[in-house]
Amino acid sequence: xxxxxxxxxxxxxxxxxxxxxxxxxxxxxxxxxxxxxxxxxxxxxxxxxxxxxxxxxxxxxxxxxxxxxxxxxxxxxxxxxxxxxxxxxxxxxxxxxxxxxxxxxxxxxxxxxxxxxxxxxxxxxxxxxxxxxxxxxxxxxxxxxxxxxxxxxxxxxxxxxxxxxxxxxxxxxxxxxxxxxxxxxxxxxxxxxxxxxxxxxxxxxxxxxxxxxxxxxxxxxxxxxxxxxxxxxxxxxxxxxxxxxxxxxxxxxxxxxxxxxxxxxxxxxxxxxxxxxxxxxxxxxxxxxxxxxxxxxxxxxxxxxxxxxxxxxxxxxxxxxxxxxxxxxxxxxxxxxxxxxxxxxxxxxxxxxxxxxxxxxxxxxxxxxxxxxxxxxxxxxxxxxxxxxxxxxxxxxxxxxxxxxxxxxxxxxxxxxxxxxxxxxxxxxxxxxxxxxxxxxxxxxxxxxxxxxxxxxxxxxxxxxxxxxxxxxxxxxxxxxxxxxxxxxxxxxxxxxxxxxxxxxxxxxxxxxxxxxxxxxxxxxxxxxxxxxxxxxxxxxxxxxxx
Amino acid sequence: xxxxxxxxxxxxxxxxxxxxxxxxxxxxxxxxxxxxxxxxxxxxxxxxxxxxxxxxxxxxxxxxxxxxxxxxxxxxxxxxxxxxxxxxxxxxxxxxxxxxxxxxxxxxxxxxxxxxxxxxxxxxxxxxxxxxxxxxxxxxxxxxxxxxxxxxxxxxxxxxxxxxxxxxxxxxxxxxxxxxxxxxxxxxxxxxxxxxxxxxxxxxxxxxxxxxxxxxxxxxxxxxxxxxxxxxxxxxxxxxxxxxx
Numbered sequence: 025x026x027x028x029x030x031x032x033x034x035x036x037x038x039x040x041x042x043x044x045x046x047x048x049x050x051x052x053x054x055x056x057x058x059x060x061x062x063x064x065x066x067x068x069x070x071x072x073x074x075x076x077x078x079x080x081x082x083x084x085x086x087x088x089x090x091x092x093x094x095x096x097x098x099x100x101x102x103x104x105x106x107x108x109x110x111x112x113x114x115x116x117x118x119x120x121x122x123x124x125x126x127x128x129x130x131x132x133x134x135x136x137x138x139x140x141x142x143x144x145x146x147x148x149x150x151x152x153x154x155x156x157x158x159x160x161x162x163x164x165x166x167x168x169x170x171x172x173x174x175x176x177x178x179x180x181x182x183x184x185x186x187x188x189x190x191x192x193x194x195x196x197x198x199x200x201x202x203x204x205x206x207x208x209x210x211x212x213x214x215x216x217x218x219x220x221x222x223x224x225x226x227x228x229x230x231x232x233x234x235x236x237x238x239x240x241x242x243x244x245x246x247x248x249x250x251x252x253x254x255x256x257x258x259x260x261x262x263x264x265x266x267x268x269x270x271x272x273x274x275x276x277x278x279x280x281x282x283x284x285x286x287x288x289x290x291x292x293x294x295x296x297x298x299x300x301x302x303x304x305x306x307x308x309x310x311x312x313x314x315x316x317x318x319x320x321x322x323x324x325x326x327x328x329x330x331x332x333x334x335x336x337x338x339x340x341x342x343x344x345x346x347x348x349x350x351x352x353x354x355x356x357x358x359x360x361x362x363x364x365x366x367x368x369x370x371x372x373x374x375x376x377x378x379x380x381x382x383x384x385x386x387x388x389x390x391x392x393x394x395x396x397x398x399x400x401x402x403x404x405x406x407x408x409x410x411x412x413x414x415x416x417x418x419x420x421x422x423x424x425x426x427x428x429x430x431x432x433x434x435x436x437x438x439x440x441x442x443x444x445x446x447x448x449x450x451x452x453x454x455x456x457x458x459x460x461x462x463x464x465x466x467x468x469x470x471x472x473x474x475x476x477x478x479x480x481x482x483x484x485x486x487x488x489x490x491x492x493x494x495x496x497x498x499x500x501x502x503x504x505x506x507x508x509x510x511x512x513x514x515x516x517x518x519x520x521x522x523x524x525x526x527x528x529x530x531x532x533x534x535x536x537x538x539x540x541x542x543x544x545x546x547x548x549x550x551x552x553x554x555x556x557x558x559x560x561x562x563x564x565x566x567x568x569x570x571x
Numbered sequence: 572x573x574x575x576x577x578x579x580x581x582x583x584x585x586x587x588x589x590x591x592x593x594x595x596x597x598x599x600x601x602x603x604x605x606x607x608x609x610x611x612x613x614x615x616x617x618x619x620x621x622x623x624x625x626x627x628x629x630x631x632x633x634x635x636x637x638x639x640x641x642x643x644x645x646x647x648x649x650x651x652x653x654x655x656x657x658x659x660x661x662x663x664x665x666x667x668x669x670x671x672x673x674x675x676x677x678x679x680x681x682x683x684x685x686x687x688x689x690x691x692x693x694x695x696x697x698x699x700x701x702x703x704x705x706x707x708x709x710x711x712x713x714x715x716x717x718x719x720x721x722x723x724x725x726x727x728x729x730x731x732x733x734x735x736x737x738x739x740x741x742x743x744x745x746x747x748x749x750x751x752x753x754x755x756x757x758x759x760x761x762x763x764x765x766x767x768x769x770x771x772x773x774x775x776x777x778x779x780x781x782x783x784x785x786x787x788x789x790x791x792x793x794x795x796x797x798x799x800x801x802x803x804x805x806x807x808x809x810x811x812x813x814x815x816x
Contacts, residue, residue, distance in 0.1 A: 322667035333671030341659040344700070409655035413716075416619040416651075417672035418644035567639075571621040 063156035074164035089267035096259035105214040107146040107190020165270035178265035181284035188291035388443035396476040405485035467551035478562030578627035589779035602770035611759035619649035648722035654709035658702035687715035767799040
């Protein structure tokens with residue numbers, strides 16, 4: 025075990041020494057930034073709850089408990105799914121397993137090591153998100169050193185229960201299903217669950233929570249969270265334990281901890297029992313390999329153009345990689361929330377509607393920009409070393425480049441207009457707003473797609489990269505920065521013609537269409553120049569690319 | 572078929588190819604031998620169009636070659652030294668994709684694809700995703716893919732790594748057959764017995780330069796050696812001595 029810990033340490037040290045230090049520091053700084061933002065948010069919420077004069081202390085603690093339950097319900101789902109997916113990977117697919125089993129190390133030690141790995145990988149995100157919640161809860165409700173220790177103990181047991189449940193399921197499931205087939209399905213399932221939680225949280229209308237003067241709203245909101253079934257889950261135990269600490273009720277607190285310990289010990293015993301009974305047999309079964317998976321064939325297509333082979337290849341590989349397309353479900357959930365918001369915003373006056381329609385355009389482009397950073401930016405590296413076959417073939421490189429651009433651009437244009445259209449359907453914008461959409465959306469989406477593709481090529485990566493790469497690479501940060509500058513710049517550029525139009529309509533004067541057209545033309549020309557510049561730069565880099 | 576003159580390639584400050592000059596006639600199997608890092612893979616990558624040369628010239632079928640010369644590239648197929656493939660395609664889909672890139676009509680390809688799955692004994696993996704293949708099966712797919720487009724110039728970089736001896740034997744037989752039909756084969760390998768078995772001519776590349784080349788038998792008799800292995804060691808060690816001194 026010591027040797028394996030040392031190995032991990034050496035791997036980390038070598039990766040830092042290899043020049044990944046900057047990325048590491050950047051990653052840590054970003055993490056700190058998010059922690060600070062979350063911290064600020066939770067400090068405000070818990071501070072408000074603790075200080076509001078109208079409520080008695082018991083009610084404040086009760087409200088905080090419900091809020092904690094909502095947070096930990098989400099985090100527990102994340103923890104459970106993450107532990108399950110990680111366990112399937114770490115215990116059955118991980119490449120070092122063959123090496124570990126070929127050494128004189130006892131299987132129980134290797135297993136224990138894999139449990140530690142699963143715990144570290146699957147709980148890191150939940151711990152990271154929880155730190156500001158725990159810190160500011162303790163600040164306002166449980167400030168004593170003993171109370172902090174009690175909260176931490178409950179939290180650690182919560183993590184242990186979540187991870188052990190994930191590992192247990194990870195050891196049982198492969199007895200019935202193939203791990204290689206199951207893992208992508210579970211990934212999709214987890215994404216669907218997260219999407220569902222996003223929509224669920226929105227449908228609860230948390231804005232009611234921000235109007236505490238209307239106590240009925242708050243109670244109704246809390247009531248929708250108060251399902252009896254929740255009390256069988258560790259997230260409800262954790263929030264209960266934390267509120268018992270805040271109330272200073274030690275006896276029921278230790279009862280809750282006893283429940284936690286009992287569950288964790290039972291899960292641990294079951295995991296070790298399964299290790300002895302079935303783990304190695306399942307590992308052997310998996311490594312005997314399996315037959316059949318996808319059985320589609322490559323039949324002649326009616327589409328007879330040069331892009332057809334790449335389109336087929338791209339379509340098949342995209343659909344068969346759930347990690348790629350399943351994230352679109354989260355985007356779908358966000359769009360649903362966006363539309364719900366549109367429906368719920370009060371629109372007492374047409375001018376507010378016009379303002380919202382303008383913001384809606386920006387929001388649509390912002391979402392497209394996010395999609396670009398996830399899909400277009402990573403598309404060239406995600407081709408992997410397999411692209412050597414295309415580069416080595418007679419297929420023209422320029423067409424490969426154009427295809428990559430069109431493959432992302434056309435769906436993104438569609439997404440952009442659908443997002444705008446959904447807002448229009450909900451609020452019935454006026455004709456001028458629709459004209460602005462036609463002027464603003466196409467060049468903005470084309471520019472952002474061309475920019476992300478060019479920067480993706482500039483990374484010069486020939487191995488697939490993860491989405492995190494976007495926030496730690498120079499090119500990824502450049503993309504985010506430039507896309508935001510573009511978005512704000514574009515908005516400001518169009519403020520003048522939009523303002524002129526609505527002002528003249530409001531004052532019933534003659535609308536200066538010539539001026540408006542001049543502004544629109546200027547916008548299109550600037551965009552044309554930007555698109556041409558980045559398209560040519562990307563093409564040049566692409567043609568010079570070596571593998 | 573292929574004439575390379577003074578080919579140069581730099582990676583930063585390191586000169587991977589300093590002066591590579593050799594030629595291949597149609598139907599010839601040329602073995603490119605040399606120690607690790609000598610420039611074998613770089614030479615093949617330049618010819619496959621994956622790398623752009625910094626100097627020198629390449630002429631294929633009498634025409635100057637560059638990596639955007641699509642008509643000439645239609646005559647070339649390349650088997651890389653590592654089985655890089657699109658793992659989310661099945662073997663059959665991968666072969667069809669490659670045939671599409673070479674614009675080979677559907678009518679012509681089915682028989683050929685059937686033949687290679689049977690010949691290299693991996694028919695049962697035909698519709699299986701490449702990600703489930705063993706290293707040897709991936710290598711078979713790469714070889715089948717290159718042979719199925721019927722190239723005039725075949726570039727092979729360590730093609731028999733991970734391949735079982737029975738299929739390896741079939742591959743050698745097939746290679747000699749296609750060479751007999753006029754395909755020139757450039758073959759980079761470390762397996763000297765293999766080179767001795769199938770290559771008509773060899774070139775030894777050391778430190779980015781071809782230091783010796785010619786007919787196999789002629790070279791060995793000139794050096795007074797009875798096997799390619801002994802000849803190779805003598806030549807490479809002689810060349811490396813001044814550097815060591």
